[in-house]
């Protein structure tokens with residue numbers, strides 16, 4: 333597994349405003365969107381392309397276009413939805429699949445509660461959107477789910493990551509046999525006793541959409 337922390341002043345600036353507890357939801361949503369587009373630029377560095385012939389106003393030339401099958405963008409519900417537009421801005425012809433994961437409080441395992449994805453992901457590059465790589469349980473389960481369907485290249489785009497989550501992903505996905513890259517704006521210090529990233533930005537879903545269900 334490869335972890336890429338994007339070192340760029342604009343990324344750091346936008347992330348600082350996102351972290352600030354005084355930033356309101358509309359500003360948070362719009363900055364998260366901009367930040368994801370910056371991350372998407374790096375996250376798509378390995379997107380598959382194929383040669384194509386075109387004619388410019390001056391002469392014929394060879395360029396590239398996105399290869400088939402098209403990449404699949406998979407936001408993890410609910411907070412991953414806040415990253416979708418920012419990602420699609422750079423990959424407008426990608427397909428989108430949805431994955432809802434919840435932690436079973438008895439087994440502590442992540443379980444799928446909703447999915448809208450092609451049955452066969454053979455040969456597909458998948459871009460998973462999950463703002464907070466905290467314990468890593470949800471992301472590990474989501475990645476395994478996609479690989480079980482045939483995906484052969486996974487990039488996870490996260491606003492923030494914690495070292496504990498990255499270590500867990502490394503361990504749980506060691507046998508996967510498919511390249512996995514994590515692209516994030518920052519690697520924070522640690523998780524606190526409630527599983528929140530420190531210093532983090534709080535609950536990403538709540539900050540994007542307000543508190544649902546009290």
Ligand code: URA
Pocket residue numbers: 464466527528529530532533534535536537
């Ligand atoms: N999920 C969040 O939304 N925030 C955290 O800090 C950890 C997990």
